[in-house]
Amino acid sequence: MEIEKPDMLIVDLMMPDIEGFEVIRRTRAMPGFGQTPILVISARTDQDAKERALSLGANGYMTKPLNLPQLIAEITRLVATA
Helix, strand or coil: CCCCCCCCEEECCCCCCCCHHHHHHHHHHCCCCCCCCEEEEECCCCHHHHHHHHHHCCCEEEECCCCHHHHHHHHHHHHHCC
16 A cells, blocks of 8 residues: 655644544654654643644644644745755
């Protein structure tokens, strides 16, 4: 089976079937995905969630509600550094 590799992933921490933390962990464990940028967008504003996401391999963390210009700037930054 061939897996398509995206330019980046945008992950929410609170999803119905799998936590975003687990998505980050699994993605980083996949061959060829070690450098794929991961941006977390979450309603969780606590520092513990941010630190955990970054320690698992996320490259950025933004909280909701989003500011569209800041989101575009962060996506541009992450893709450019990949």
